[in-house]
Amino acid sequence: MPTLEIRDLHVAVGDKEILRGVDLTVRSGETHAIMGPNGSGKSTLAYALAGHPKYTITSGTVLLDGEDLLEMKVDERARAGLFLAMQYPVEVPGVSVSNFLRSAITAVRGEAPKLREFAKDLKAGMDALSIDPAFAQRNTNEGFSGGEKKRHEILQLELLKPKIAILDETDSGLDVDALRVVSEGINRFRGLDASGADTGSGVDTGVLLITHYTRILRYVKPDFVHVFAAGRIVEEGGPELAEKLENEGYEAYTKASA
Amino acid sequence: MGLETKPLSTLHERSSYNVADFDVPTGREEEWRFTPLSRLKGLHNGTAAASGTVDVTVDAAPEVTVETVGRDDVRIGKAYVPADRISAQAYASFEKATVITVPREAVASRPSVITLRGSGDGAAYGHIVVKVEAMAEAVVVLDHGGSAVYADNVEFVIGDGATLKVVSLQDWDDDAVHVSHHHAQLAKDATFRSFVVTLGGDVVRLSPSVSYTAPGGDADLTGLYFVDAGQHLEHRLLVEHTVPNCRSNVTYKGALQGEDAHAVWIGDVIIRAEAEGTDTYELNRNLILTDGARADSVPNLEILTGEVAGAGHASASGRLDDEQVFYLQARGIPFDEARRLVIHGFFAQLLEKIEVEEIRERVLAAVEAELAR
Numbered sequence: 006m007p008t009l010e011i012r013d014l015h016v017a018v019g020d021k022e023i024l025r026g027v028d029l030t031v032r033s034g035e036t037h038a039i040m041g042p043n044g045s046g047k048s049t050l051a052y053a054l055a056g057h058p059k060y061t062i063t064s065g066t067v068l069l070d071g072e073d074l075l076e077m078k079v080d081e082r083a084r085a086g087l088f089l090a091m092q093y094p095v096e097v098p099g100v101s102v103s104n105f106l107r108s109a110i111t112a113v114r115g116e117a118p119k120l121r122e123f124a125k126d127l128k129a130g131m132d133a134l135s136i137d138p139a140f141a142q143r144n145t146n147e148g149f150s151g152g153e154k155k156r157h158e159i160l161q162l163e164l165l166k167p168k169i170a171i172l173d174e175t176d177s178g179l180d181v182d183a184l185r186v187v188s189e190g191i192n193r194f195r196g197l198d199a200s201g202a203d204t205g206s207g208v209d210t211g212v213l214l215i216t217h218y219t220r221i222l223r224y225v226k227p228d229f230v231h232v233f234a235a236g237r238i239v240e241e242g243g244p245e246l247a248e249k250l251e252n253e254g255y256e257a258y259t260k261a262s263a
Numbered sequence: 264m265g266l267e268t269k270p271l272s273t274l275h276e277r278s279s280y281n282v283a284d285f286d287v288p289t290g291r292e293e294e295w296r297f298t299p300l301s302r303l304k305g306l307h308n309g310t311a312a313a314s315g316t317v318d319v320t321v322d323a324a325p326e327v328t329v330e331t332v333g334r335d336d337v338r339i340g341k342a343y344v345p346a347d348r349i350s351a352q353a354y355a356s357f358e359k360a361t362v363i364t365v366p367r368e369a370v371a372s373r374p375s376v377i378t379l380r381g382s383g384d385g386a387a388y389g390h391i392v393v394k395v396e397a398m399a400e401a402v403v404v405l406d407h408g409g410s411a412v413y414a415d416n417v418e419f420v421i422g423d424g425a426t427l428k429v430v431s432l433q434d435w436d437d438d439a440v441h442v443s444h445h446h447a448q449l450a451k452d453a454t455f456r457s458f459v460v461t462l463g464g465d466v467v468r469l470s471p472s473v474s475y476t477a478p479g480g481d482a483d484l485t486g487l488y489f490v491d492a493g494q495h496l497e498h499r500l501l502v503e504h505t506v507p508n509c510r511s512n513v514t515y516k517g518a519l520q521g522e523d524a525h526a527v528w529i530g531d532v533i534i535r536a537e538a539e540g541t542d543t544y545e546l547n548r549n550l551i552l553t554d555g556a557r558a559d560s561v562p563n564l565e566i567l568t569g570e571v572a573g574a575g576h577a578s579a580s581g582r583l584d585d586e587q588v589f590y591l592q593a594r595g596i597p598f599d600e601a602r603r604l605v606i607h608g609f610f611a612q613l614l615e616k617i618e619v620e621e622i623r624e625r626v627l628a629a630v631e632a633e634l635a636r
Contacts (some may be wrong), residue, residue: 019267055593058589078600079592080593082593083595083596084595088593089593091590096587097591097604098611099609099611100607108596109594112596144608161594165594
């Protein structure tokens with residue numbers, strides 16, 4: 006059973022401490038929402054876990070299935086089962102979506118997918134996310150709209166089937182239709198069908214959903230909600246906590262931490 | 264013919280068939296300041312005796328005629344007058360020239376491949392003329408290899424409405440020195456496509472230039488180079504717009520890796536007062552993969568008319584983009600593979616321009632081999 010365990014994590018950018026002691030455990034089958042105001046360190050947590058070189062871990066531990074995640078290189082973390090859907094996916098000129106995805110699947114599975122199987126999976130994945138098939142031949146993220154980039158991130162999520170998925174503001178910049186399509190993709194990954202019933206296929210996956218707004222939580226129902234402020238978790242609860250934030254905003258937390 | 268001066272422009276103001284019209288370069292001149300003269304084995308100062316050989320063989324399309332001619336052939340030197348000392352030296356020193364003719368309205372059914380192979384010691388000088396007559400079409404490949412100290416001039420003469428596509432591959436042995444001028448002269452509505460690939464050699468200095476004799480000419484010059492430790496690979500482009508309504512586009516991209524890998528790119532475009540309606544763009548990008556490598560990139564755009572359709576240039580040299588590598592690694596792709604993908608991507612749009620499948624495959628394989636070093 007995959008588990009991501011974050012203990013007393015401190016992260017700095019240069020000399021500035023951004024995360025100040027984060028404790029969080031994500032078990033498979035669970036969906037955790039991290040909510041908080043801008044600048045509270047939510048994205049820092051996401052990128053630090055993925056291993057972005059800009060972020061320095063100053064103390065703390067992170068274990069994925071008992072293995073020390075922080076000792077691993079960026080690509081090793083991904084192959085160990087961690088996935089980060091990025092808020093700002095990077096353009097890679099000259100590398101087609103198809104080539105990129107095939108390289109990623111090959112790396113994660115340890116062997117190249119059969120061409121026919123890959124083509125079939127890719128087409129099914131793109132259909133499910135209402136992505137134009139022509140995208141397969143376009144350069145990765147180059148000239149994609151914000152919504153297209155987010156769909157492309159969720160396409161990767163569904164194809165790579167990680168153990169733990171961190172979704173960093175996947176809902177930002179999406180209109181209602183795109184939000185629904187993307188949320189359905191996340192729910193498929195969680196093993197839920199369109200009606201929200203558990204299909205059993207998501208039993209080995211955990212989700213860490215980072216968002217500023219509650220609207221995505223109407224589609225992707227969290228089991229736990231954590232409120233982030235000033236680099237640490239300041240309140241935890243169930244889905245009802247999201248309702249409270251919807252009504253009252255973050256003011257109480259930003260004041261308290263200031 | 265004596266010294267010609269074109270005082271309207273500060274770029275490339277001299278040309279002559281006579282070596283004595285050019286002083287021996289010292290390295291302080293603008294046109295020589297990037298070039299390591301001490302590694303030219305005397306090509307620049309008259310001490311490189313023509314004691315070596317570079318064999319020229321041509322595998323031509325059936326529609327194309329190939330001749331080996333003497334210095335007195337009237338077709339030589341018609342399109343191009345040497346613009347620097349080594350070019351004049353080559354012009355004064357070659358013994359046999361190769362003349363390739365694509366007859367009027369002929370369409371070559373396959374690429375004509377000119378193979379140039381150096382075989383060791385001694386300098387050699389050469390001259391090639393490729394003449395594509397009116398309305399004809401051809402693809403020509405220049406394939407340079409082996410060990411050589413070689414200076415040459417190549418003239419591409421493209422007739423009214425004709426199309427010439429040239430791939431020039433410089434993949435010399437590690438000790439080779441090659442200094443070359445490639446000049447394309449475009450007649451009315453002529454089309455010229457040049458694809459230069461420079462990979463091997465100690466010093467390669469290639470100067471592609473373009474001129475137009477009538478309106479409607481369209482030149483597209485693409486270059487790809489991969490510079491390894493100790494290599495000096497220099498490309499000096501000159502497009503001279505002297506007649507109205509012609510187009511030029513220059514795109515050169517290079518990657519550098521290793522100690523003292525040195526790339527030089529000079530992109531000169533002159534739009535003279537009479538060249539109204541010119542449309543031109545030039546771009547150079549360098550990807551510096553390791554410390555110790557250096558790229559000099561100098562675009563010069565000289566516009567002497569106010570009536571241009573478009574004119575621009577861009578130059579950028581930088582490191583591998585960390586964010587791109589991170590993105591690929593975050594999807595499980597190991598660093599080396601991520602780096603390879605990004606570099607491939609950097610060159611991909613250029614490689615697509617090579618329309619000859621077998622050449623594209625060969626260039627791709629050569630880039631792969633460079634990445635594996």
